[in-house]
Amino acid sequence: MNLERTVQSRRGGLSLAFGLGLLCAAGQAPLGWAWLSLAALAVAIALLTLPERWQVVAWRGWAFGTGYFAGGLFWIVEPFLVDLPRHGWMAPFALVFLAGGLALFWAAAFGLAARFGRRRVLRIGWLVLLLTGAEILRSFLFTGFPWVLIGHIWIGAPQMQFAALAGAHGLTLFTLIAAAMPALFGARRAVLGVIAGAALASLPAGYGHFRLPPGPVVPAEPAQVIRLVQPNAPQHEKWDPDLVPLFYQRQLDLTSVDPVPGQKRPDVIIWPETSIPWLLQYAEPAFAEMAEAAQGAQILVGLQKQSAEGAWFNTMAVLAPDGTVEDSYDKHHLVPFGEYMPLMHVFARWGVFGLAANETGGYTAGPGPALLNLGTAGQVLPLICYEAIFPNDIARAPGRADWLVQITNDAWFGQVAGPWQHLALARLRAVEQGLPMLRAANTGISAAIDPYGRVIAALPMGRAGKLDVVLPAPLAPTFYAQHADLPVFLFLAVLFFSLVAFSRKTHFG
Template identity: 35%
Template sequence: MIIDKLQDLAHGIILSWGWRRAALAMAAGAVAALAMPPFGFFPALIVSLVIAIWLIDGAGGAGAGRRFGPLRAAASAGWFWGFGYCLAGLWWLGAAFLVEAERFAWAMPLGVIGLPAALAFFYAFGFLAARLVWSAGPWRILALAFGLGLAEWLRGHLFTGFPWNSLGMALGQQLWPMQIAALIGLWGMTVLAVAIAAAPATIATAARPAGRWIPAGAALVAMIAVTGYGAMRVPASPSPLVAGVQLRIMQPDLPQDEKFNPANREEIMERYLRLSDRATSPQTSGVADVTHLIWPESAFPFLLHNDRRALAQIAALLPSDVTLITGAARAEERLRGDGHDFFNSIHVVAGDGSIRATYDKVHLVPFGEYLPSLFDGSLRALGLREFIQVPGGFTAATRRRMLEAPGLPPIAAGICYEAIFPGAMRADDETRRAGMILNVTNDAWFGDTPGPRQHFAQARLRAVEEGLPLVRAANSGISAVIDPYGRILSSLDVNIAGVLDSGLPEQHAPTIFARFGNGIFWLQLLLCLLASLTARRIAGT
């Protein structure tokens, strides 16, 4: 029978030890990466977390005879599981080291292997936390949801945070299931995804029929409820558009090794101007037929605000009633007069070529845009530099500000991977709600790999969480306009040069997540913890 074979498989995993146990954990973690973008194969997460349950079940035997042995065995399995997951999900980071191979290729193992190895400690903690409240019954499913939910939240916040491919993204790719983000956000989705995916583990390990089938049945009901909620939430009719706004997003698709080379200045400007004024339909013959033109992150190999010629070229392109919103690096002289601070910024440029507003990036990419101060001296001594060609790297802005542009609602701006942080797109001093999210980015570092698609999926989820439309301009793709329900109204795929014309969808009423943040997530964690502790107490373990 199938149940008998499942039981044999479960017992084999539970009783595994040594290198076989480590290899099983690593392979199971790697399988989970198939549930992430661009694959979105949710059953892969089920297989992976069912094995995770059985590995933690076996931690008692694997650690027998040693003080804290079960905890150490669980943490070890968690580390190998997390290493396999992050290695399979983040291998594409290696592409960035090959853009300037003569400078960075030697450091590729640090990104491709070193980063997953470091991130794996969060999953080691998650498995350990789960084992601390583990019991033999079906409630151990919630123990894993508690442990991994807390671990993923910590991964998204500690050491500046890196919530890339949080397990909740397994529910965040299809239109109907992703609507639950409006209630519980990414972290709540992570707890929910772990509980649903791990539940079938009891089919092969519970002693009684009720304990065997009820968790899997409850998980199925939960999945149906999540999908049904999404189906009811998403209206059948298209989102209404903001009156008087016609957007044009320019996607230049510049190779990364050319983008920051000052020698390519003229060619880059000519490409931007030509693409921006391209006719796309009888109704849109060029930039004169739009109200707002949007260019991607760090669009120039020079400082736009100091380059009168470039500003004059932009003024010649723009009609007086058209506004350009563009990514650009900018410099600011230090008060003490010993050089400049450089910022990764977004400029709002009026039709006369004047810069009317600026947003500076707050959440910089460690090692990509700056070297952490704790390691700066030693890393530079080893010859390691940040990827961007800015003296000393970028400086982070101290406050997140709303961006204002004529004719648009207040803008919650995010540059590059700022858009992967739930709840972080709001201004620090927000006295009124934003009306849209703007994400400018440059994913050309990573070529045609899963990386740009993962980035896009995570930015898309911010629209659902906040109930705001998302406008995204990417150098090499994916550029898009997305409504507050996560529906993609129009997009340009990876490695396509062109322009995208679209209206701006109206915002949705503030979501539960927008109003209360992670409150429901913390309640989920508390309930999982209390249920696990109660089950442990009843079982007398």
């Protein structure tokens, strides 16, 4: 009775919803407690079935979402602590506004589901539809932020392989359907509902076990050795004039070091995002030193460049064995409030600029996804940092790559959760496309990921080092690579019209 009163009270209901949101976030990396997350989500959905006004349910949905996003994205304060005197005051506002703002999507889903659903079954159906829609909407709106999506709780579990069919939004959809089973069965048949939900959540695991091969990773043909360089330059030291030469020399040393006995020298060497301090047009002397250290290998290196018109770009350059620039790619999906400032002229009046931007207004977006031809190493799709979280950007590439490469500087994200979540998203992209992913991260986690999303080798967080791996062979294009999110959108459309028809029937019949 006391619990019932607590739930029905405004403060108690909001507190419970917030706490459930925190528990639900435990499914995200680095914890990865997917079943706890699923249980918390199931209880939150059950709250929807209580006879409350839709406004009350919307507030509970907002509290649930705020707890979830605060628990999953608490690391967002880390970038503001790098330059504490300049940006430290923004840290609490960033977390509060980000968590509370993203939770508005969930508030709308919960509130509208309660408004449209006159019966329990309808409420649950509308919530599955609208909450999936909310996750899709926040993946695209205002340049998109598809981080800690509900479906991401399965990254690293066998259920992750379902993304090869339906992507991250398909994972979200089936997770919500499974979590809704206890509420759908009702309190009197709660045990059956829990069993049904657990069984439904386990079905994609069966597909995952079926899809995963029992043997070792198949290497690409011809065999290619890729070296990942991890200099481990802390962000607050990275551009210190006294330390820049040290980090640069460290990368040269890691590039030139001999491989382990019995393994050939690397064919391609990858340096992280913005790993050298010189602009592309002034870096010829450095390129010559890098080519000498590489001893015949190609190098992919992250650095900045400036156009003749003064525009700045976050760039990945391809260096030939003689140190000349063979090709380059400019990052096109930039981080708002990081690499550029929306409403720049307004914020500039207050002296507020992007964290990684320069005071001319930050970076300029490149023209879009591109493929880099590495000769015998194949065609590679370059992703710079944040771009690896957007599956739709990969789908817009001009052709199918042989492998994916991500260069990133996760020193901005601290060492607790942010880099682990970023790695998890890279794993999911590999599963979706059926392509291996090689990622070089400044402070970690540099890793080689096979086309099934398995980390086959990695360097520890916060440690300098190099990693030599044999490039895995790509798989045939997955169902998701061929159709993207269209099947999920069609399913949601069918669900929408079914709910509308059922609502009209119950209303008039």
